[in-house]
Amino acid sequence: MHNLTTSLEWQKLMLHHQEMQNTHLRNLFQTDAKRFTKFSLTAANIFLDYSKNRITEKTITLLATLAEQAQIKKHATDMFSGKIINTTEKRAVLHTALRDLKTTAIKVNNINIVPEIRAVLKQMGQCVEKIRERKWLGFSGKPIVNIVNIGIGGSHLGPMMVTKALTPYADNNLTYHFVSNIDGTSIAEALKHLNPEETIFIVASKTFTTQETLANATSAKNWLLKHAPKAKDAIKHHFLAVTAAPKKARESGIAENNIFPFWDWVGGRYSLWSAIGLSIAIAIGMDNFYALLHGAYTMDQHFLDAPITKNMPIILALLSIWNINFWDTRSLAIIPYDQYLEYFPAYLQQLIMESNGKRVRSDGNNVSYKTAPAIWGGVGTDGQHAFHQALLQRTQIIPVDFILPLKSHNHLDNHHLLLCANCFAQSQALMQGKTLEEVCTELQEQKLSPSEIEALAPHKVIPGNSPSNTILIDQVDPSTLGSLIALYEHKTFVEGIIWEINSFDQWGVELGKQLCHELTAKLQGKNSNLLDSSTEGLIKKYIASH
Numbered sequence: 001m002h003n004l005t006t007s008l009e010w011q012k013l014m015l016h017h018q019e020m021q022n023t024h025l026r027n028l029f030q031t032d033a034k035r036f037t038k039f040s041l042t043a044a045n046i047f048l049d050y051s052k053n054r055i056t057e058k059t060i061t062l063l064a065t066l067a068e069q070a071q072i073k074k075h076a077t078d079m080f081s082g083k084i085i086n087t088t089e090k091r092a093v094l095h096t097a098l099r100d101l102k103t104t105a106i107k108v109n110n111i112n113i114v115p116e117i118r119a120v121l122k123q124m125g126q127c128v129e130k131i132r133e134r135k136w137l138g139f140s141g142k143p144i145v146n147i148v149n150i151g152i153g154g155s156h157l158g159p160m161m162v163t164k165a166l167t168p169y170a171d172n173n174l175t176y177h178f179v180s181n182i183d184g185t186s187i188a189e190a191l192k193h194l195n196p197e198e199t200i201f202i203v204a205s206k207t208f209t210t211q212e213t214l215a216n217a218t219s220a221k222n223w224l225l226k227h228a229p230k231a232k233d234a235i236k237h238h239f240l241a242v243t244a245a246p247k248k249a250r251e252s253g254i255a256e257n258n259i260f261p262f263w264d265w266v267g268g269r270y271s272l273w274s275a276i277g278l279s280i281a282i283a284i285g286m287d288n289f290y291a292l293l294h295g296a297y298t299m300d301q302h303f304l305d306a307p308i309t310k311n312m313p314i315i316l317a318l319l320s321i322w323n324i325n326f327w328d329t330r331s332l333a334i335i336p337y338d339q340y341l342e343y344f345p346a347y348l349q350q351l352i353m354e355s356n357g358k359r360v361r362s363d364g365n366n367v368s369y370k371t372a373p374a375i376w377g378g379v380g381t382d383g384q385h386a387f388h389q390a391l392l393q394r395t396q397i398i399p400v401d402f403i404l405p406l407k408s409h410n411h412l413d414n415h416h417l418l419l420c421a422n423c424f425a426q427s428q429a430l431m432q433g434k435t436l437e438e439v440c441t442e443l444q445e446q447k448l449s450p451s452e453i454e455a456l457a458p459h460k461v462i463p464g465n466s467p468s469n470t471i472l473i474d475q476v477d478p479s480t481l482g483s484l485i486a487l488y489e490h491k492t493f494v495e496g497i498i499w500e501i502n503s504f505d506q507w508g509v510e511l512g513k514q515l516c517h518e519l520t521a522k523l524q525g526k527n528s529n530l531l532d533s534s535t536e537g538l539i540k541k542y543i544a545s546h
Contacts, residue, residue: 003368004368004369004498004499004500005368005369007069009062009065009066009069010066012062012065013062013063013066013322013326014326016058016059016062017326017327020054020056020059023054023056024464024465025052025054025431025432025464025465025467026431026432026433026464026465028054028056029051029431029432035051036049036051038051038057039051039053039055039060041310041312041315043299043302043306043311043312043483043487044295044298044299044302044312044483044486044487045295045298045473045474045479045480045483046299046312046471046472046473046480046483046484046487047471047472047473048312048315048316048469048470048471048472049469049470049471049472050315050316050319050469052427052430052431052467052468052469052470053319053322053323053399053467053468053469054322054327054465054467055319055322059322060309060315060318061309063318063319063321063322064308064309064318066318066321066498067308067314067317067318067494067498068308070497070498071497072308072314072494072497072498073304073308075493075497076303076304076490076493077304079093079094079096079493080094080096080097080300080304081106082094082097082106082107082108082113082265085502085504086267086502086504086505087362087502088502088505088507089264089504089505091264091265091504092108092265093265093267093270093504094106094108094113094263094265094266095266095267095270095271095273095274095489096296096297096300097113097114097117098117098266098273098274098293099273099293099294099296099297099300099482099486100297100300101290101293101294101297102297108263108265113263113265116261116263120260120261120262120274120275123260123275124260124275124278124281124286124289125281125286127240127260127278127282128278128281128282128285128286128289129286131144131147131174131200131282132171132174132282132285136200136237137237138196138197138198138199138200138237138238139197139228139231139233139234139237139238140197140228140231142195142197142198143198144198144199144200144238145173145174145175145198145199146174146175146177146194146195146198146199146200147174147175147176147177147199147200147202147279147282147283148177148178148179148190148191148194148199148200148201148202148220149176149177149178149179149202149204149279150179150180150187150201150202150203150204150213150216150217150220151178151179151180151202151203151204151205151210151213151276152180152181152210152212152213153180153268153269153350153354154267154268154269154270154271154272154276154350155204155205155206155210155213155242155268155271155276156178156179156180156204157180157269157343157346157347157350158269158271158272158276158277158280158347159178159204159272159276159277159278159279159280160178160343161343161344161346161347162272162277162280162292162481162485163176163178163279163280163283163284164340164342164343165340165341165343165344165476165481166280166283166284166288166292166340166476166477166478166481167340168340168409168476169283169284169285169288169477169478170283170284171282171283171284171285174282174283175194176279176282176283177190177194178190178279179216179220180212180213180216181212182211182212182215182216184219186216187216187219187220191220191223196223196224196227196228196238197227197228199224199238200237200238200239200240201217201220201221201224201238201239201240202240202241202242202278202279203217203239203240203241203242203243203249203252203254204241204242204243204276204278204279205241205242205243205245206243206244206245206262206264206266206268206271207243207244207245207248208241208243208245208248208249208252209245209248211513211516211517214252217239217252220239221235221239221253224238224239235253235254235255236255236258239253239254239255239258240254240258240259240260240278241254241258241259241260242259242260242261242262242274242275242276242278243259243260243261243262244261244262244263244264244266246259246261260275260278261275262274262275262276267504269350269351269354269355270351270489272485273292273293273296277289277292280292284478288478289478291477291478291479291482292478292479292481292482293482294479294482295478295479295480295481295482295483295484295486296482296483296485296486297482297486298479298482298483299312299313299482299483299486299487299490300486300490303486303490312487313486313487313488313489313490313491313493313494314490314491314494316469316487316488316491317490317491317492317493317494317495317498318494318498319399319467319469320332320373320399320491320495321495321498321499323397323399323467324370324371324373325369325370327397327467328370328397329373329396329397329398329399329467330370330373330374330396330398331373331374331375331376331398332352332373332374332375332376332398332399332400332401333376333377333383333387333391333398333399333400333401334348334375334376334377334400334401334403335377335378335379335380335383335400335401335402335403335426336377336379336380336402336403336404337379337380337381337402337403337404337405337419337420337422337423338379338403338404338405338408338476339379340409340476341379341403341476342378342379344403345375345376345377345378347485348375348488349375349376351488351489351492352372352373352375352488352492353372353374353375354506354509355372355492355493355496355503355504356371356372356492356495356496356499356501356503357371357372357508358371358372358496358499358501358502358503359371360501361499361500361501362500362501362502363500367499367500367501369499371495371499371501372495380402380419380422380423380426381419381422384422384426388426391430391466392429392430392433392462392466393462393463394463394466397465397466397467398466399466399467399468399469400426400427400430400466400467400468400469401468401469401471402423402426402427402468402469402470402471403471403473403484404419404420404423404470404471404472404473405472405473405474405475405476406420406472406473406474406475407474407475408475409475409476423470424470427468427470429462429464430464430466430467430468431464431465431466431468432464433461433462433463433464433465433466434460434461434462434464435461436457436458436461439457439460439461440453440457442460443456443457443460471484519535519539522539523539523542523543525543
């Protein structure tokens with residue numbers, strides 16, 4: 001390890017940043033007619049326009065040198081080959097192996113994991129076929145038509161996001177429900193209109209100890225048995241488990257044949273490619289699930305093979321480093337212009353913030369620079385009537401990733417044309433803004449008096465010079481969605497390597513779990529340990545209300 005911020009590469013970027021201080025994006029476009037061509041690229045059926053970032057060719061050269069110094073390509077090879085890169089948990093990181101259907105041998109601790117991966121895919125296929133062909137029967141002999149995925153974090157966000165995104169490919173004769181929150185309302189609302197005779201539950205938990213998931217699974221089990229008190233094997237017909245702890249799943253009463261394993265080298269937020277994606281596969285069918293895997297594999301190969309300056313995940317990561325560490329941006333807005341992608345910002349929120357929201361380097365020393373930004377967003381055009389005001393007349397610069405399919409699954413009049421126009425307009429407005437002179441000219445043409453112009457003009461000035469990327473895809477389909485997800489996975493990985501942090505642990509999450517266990521006992525009157533006055537006061541309020 002070395003000190004990133006004192007490295008020669010970093011210092012050169014600092015000097016270049018000073019040179020760029022008074023450069024406006026509007027002027028960069030005016031002086032270079034080929035800017036769009038220079039700063040755009042295509043990979044795995046995804047087109048990236050990154051020309052609306054505050055960069056020049058020199059910027060990209062300096063950032064590429066930073067990536068070379070960080071040995072990005074070597075680290076990528078280490079990950080794909082199964083080396084122990086999650087150092088704090090002493091684990092390999094091999095979600096990429098789950099979508100590699102060509103390689104015959106990938107080893108972890110000298111054991112070839114490929115046969116296990118193939119076996120689970122076969123097991124998934126058998127389950128998917130049985131449910132989709134209405135051959136999986138409930139305790140009363142009725143076919144299963146309601147799928148309820150119970151998980152949290154990666155065991156919830158991935159399946160929910162992908163299933164929603166691929167709605168046009170789903171079996172519409174089945175219903176899909178996703179329960180995560182320990183708030184009883186979540187499971188209660190999901191079950192409210194379901195028939196237990198026709199409902200199957202997928203309990204998705206890597207450790208099978210996750211409090212929220214087990215609490216919801218218990219409530220689901222009680223609901224089922226309440227309606228099937230004489231059905232001795234109701235659990236066998238209505239519960240599946242996806243876990244890296246199959247013994248615990250068996251102990252909970254789930255049948256051996258209904259347990260779908262995955263492995264400790266699959267991180268939760270990277271797990272949708274594993275059996276955690278069972279609910280996805282049921283919805284869209286195994287052929288489409290394989291297409292999803294293949295799309296991700298295609299991006300994997302691009303990431304491994306393409307040179308740094310033509311490598312889409314690396315470019316996105318370098319632009320992120322440039323914006324966060326040199327332009328002092330604190331957040332990133334993800335704005336998909338597609339209703340089917342409404343959960344994509346939340347999915348990326350976990351992927352990026354749980355991976356790179358770290359203050360300690362891999363060597364145990366504190367970082368001296370910012371790492372993960374706050375990730376947020378929402379679908380366009382809804383955001384234009386809400387948070388885009390803060391993007392355009394900002395007091396802090398917020399970079400944006402716009403994501404737009406060029407074709408819609410729903411051809412209604414000129415809806416999609418208007419959607420595209422809105423997306424392109426927002427990225428243009430963020431880039432060029434509107435000057436005071438332009439505002440005044442516009443108001444003069446509207447016949448406003450000089451005093452009215454003087455009063456109104458400052459309110460209509462838009463500074464522009466806000467960076468954004470525009471990601472175009474042909475259509476939201478399984479393969480392209482797989483590529484898109486993998487793009488952001490690898491971007492996040494590259495950021496972590498440059499920041500010298502471990503992107504694959506989440507120790508911050510563990511503290512809350514530990515304290516919750518202690519406070520649960522306190523709320524039940526089983527723990528007399530004194531706490532801080534605020535927590536003690538809140539507990540007393542709870543006890544008094546019950």
